[in-house]
Amino acid sequence: MSTNIDVNQKEGNQSEIRYLTPPPIEVSxxxxxxxxxxxxxYIDYKDPDFLxxxxxxxxxxxxxxxxxxxVKYQRKVxxxxxxxxxxxxxxxxxxxxx
Amino acid sequence: xxxxxxxxILTPVLSDEQLREAxxxxxxxxxxxxxxxxxxxxxxxxxxxxxxxxxxxGFYQLxxxxxxxxxxxxxxxxxxxxxxxxxxxxxxxxxxxxxxxEKRRTKLSGKS
Numbered sequence: 001m002s003t004n005i006d007v008n009q010k011e012g013n014q015s016e017i018r019y020l021t022p023p024p025i026e027v028s029x030x031x032x033x034x035x036x037x038x039x040x041x042y043i044d045y046k047d048p049d050f051l052x053x054x055x056x057x058x059x060x061x062x063x064x065x066x067x068x069x070x071v072k073y074q075r076k077v078x079x080x081x082x083x084x085x086x087x088x089x090x091x092x093x094x095x096x097x098x
Numbered sequence: 099x100x101x102x103x104x105x106x107i108l109t110p111v112l113s114d115e116q117l118r119e120a121x122x123x124x125x126x127x128x129x130x131x132x133x134x135x136x137x138x139x140x141x142x143x144x145x146x147x148x149x150x151x152x153x154x155x156g157f158y159q160l161x162x163x164x165x166x167x168x169x170x171x172x173x174x175x176x177x178x179x180x181x182x183x184x185x186x187x188x189x190x191x192x193x194x195x196x197x198x199x200e201k202r203r204t205k206l207s208g209k210s
């Protein structure tokens with residue numbers, strides 16, 4: 001990773017290093033799968049309060065890139081949410097205030 | 099003999115007596131066909147997330163039982179035929195689901 005530095009001598013010997021390309025700051029709050037971490041093995045479709053946390057304001061499923069869950073548990077979440085929608089525990093489309 | 103959990107919603111317009119009779123009908127249906135009923139829960143009148151058949155509340159009933167797969171079609175057939183039931187769902191329980199429901203039952207019975 002070469003950051004070319006343009007060193008120019010300005011007023012006296014105070015050398016002011018100005019980067020041409022801004023240095024990349026790595027933000028590394030690495031996402032983790034909350035189900036693996038908490039050891040949850042089964043996502044129950046019968047308690048909507050827990051499932052509402054995995055759904056956005058319109059009632060749509062949150063994507064993996066935001067929640068960071070692994071593929072296996074994302075499928076279980078999707079199945080549980082669809083089942084609870086079918087059983088009218090959760091709305092299909094909503095402007096539910098989170 | 100797999101383990102299933104079956105849940106259905108009854109229309110709220112029924113009287114208490116009709117409600118009890120409807121639920122008992124399915125209890126006896128399960129027993130007659132050699133199902134081992136493990137859990138029998140009724141959540142009572144509950145608000146639906148969206149109106150079904152122009153009704154916004156429903157009477158929820160949940161059964162957890164062991165049965166052979168052939169019986170499930172028969173059960174769902176009777177669900178469809180019964181016009182008091184506005185929504186039903188039967189799901190098979192894998193080993194994680196069974197463990198979870200046991201834990202949930204002990205927690206519920208412990209509390210209530």
